[in-house]
Amino acid sequence: MDTAVHVRGLAKRYGALEAVRGIDLDIHRGETFALLGPNGAGKSTTIEILEGLRKRDGGEVSVLGADPHRPTRAWRARVGIVPQTAGDVAEVSVREIVTHFARFYPAPADPDEVIDRVGLAEKAKARVAKLSGGQRRRLDVALGLIGNPELLFLDEPTTGFDPEARRRFWELIRSLEATTILLTTHYLDEAEELADRVAVIAGGRIVAEGTPRTLGGRASDEATVTWADGQERTDTPTKTIAELMTRYDGEIPELRVTRPTLEDVYLRLVEES
Numbered sequence: 001m002d003t004a005v006h007v008r009g010l011a012k013r014y015g016a017l018e019a020v021r022g023i024d025l026d027i028h029r030g031e032t033f034a035l036l037g038p039n040g041a042g043k044s045t046t047i048e049i050l051e052g053l054r055k056r057d058g059g060e061v062s063v064l065g066a067d068p069h070r071p072t073r074a075w076r077a078r079v080g081i082v083p084q085t086a087g088d089v090a091e092v093s094v095r096e097i098v099t100h101f102a103r104f105y106p107a108p109a110d111p112d113e114v115i116d117r118v119g120l121a122e123k124a125k126a127r128v129a130k131l132s133g134g135q136r137r138r139l140d141v142a143l144g145l146i147g148n149p150e151l152l153f154l155d156e157p158t159t160g161f162d163p164e165a166r167r168r169f170w171e172l173i174r175s176l177e178a179t180t181i182l183l184t185t186h187y188l189d190e191a192e193e194l195a196d197r198v199a200v201i202a203g204g205r206i207v208a209e210g211t212p213r214t215l216g217g218r219a220s221d222e223a224t225v226t227w228a229d230g231q232e233r234t235d236t237p238t239k240t241i242a243e244l245m246t247r248y249d250g251e252i253p254e255l256r257v258t259r260p261t262l263e264d265v266y267l268r269l270v271e272e273s
């Protein structure tokens, strides 16, 4: 398997605080990988080390075949970054800033096309200072995409998006099929929607890793069958429904079958850790 990101035993401390304590990660090319975890778990620290923006204290890291500890210009051009908080460029227009950033890259995307893809076409001439919070965030995403990156880092990309903008963003990310993406998010539905694999970080360690469907044994968890007069947790919901059909002689009133959501599993994993 072609690996875009390879990490072994990554460690980072801030004074006495061990923010990252021995993380192993492998992200394959073309994959979308989500890092989940509570505030302060070590996600941004990890991502910033991989981006070459922070020094590590220990471990091995390879990103697109190079150690980000000493980033070269050529390597930087292959990586797109959408940080949690972006710099201040309030006085220029959306098109000006995107066009300006395009000049840093050897093979940039078309600025107007990128502006359109993030849903800012109508705001192309607006000054950045006049954008709403969610629109500003879309501009950050545009700046991450303008260099046509092979690997895209998205640190909480949709914070402040309205539901429609979030869905549009998901479509955009799904359209980047060839791009490897490392995403952090606090929205579990976003991880479920976008990620091929997820890892949960808590206290600087990875406590679980898997696909969104199977994380933490999710696929084999019991189902809950709920109906107008009762509720049952069971491994065999089909059998329960068959029995209920006989009992009600047909349609079961207010029938629902649910399994733990990714959020349920996530909260359990974080609590256990």
Ligand SMILES: Nc1ncnc2c1ncn2[C@@H]1O[C@H](COP(=O)(O)OP(=O)(O)OP(=O)(O)O)[C@@H](O)[C@H]1O
Pocket (backbone or CB within 6 Å): 014, 017, 019, 037, 038, 039, 040, 041, 042, 043, 044, 045, 046
């Ligand atoms: N520059 C710094 N100096 C000192 N401590 C820091 C620094 N950056 C982060 N930390 C601490 O390291 C820990 C991990 O922080 P990090 O930002 O990596 O967490 P996170 O998982 O990204 O959190 P969030 O979900 O809130 O963004 C936290 O306890 C944080 O306070």
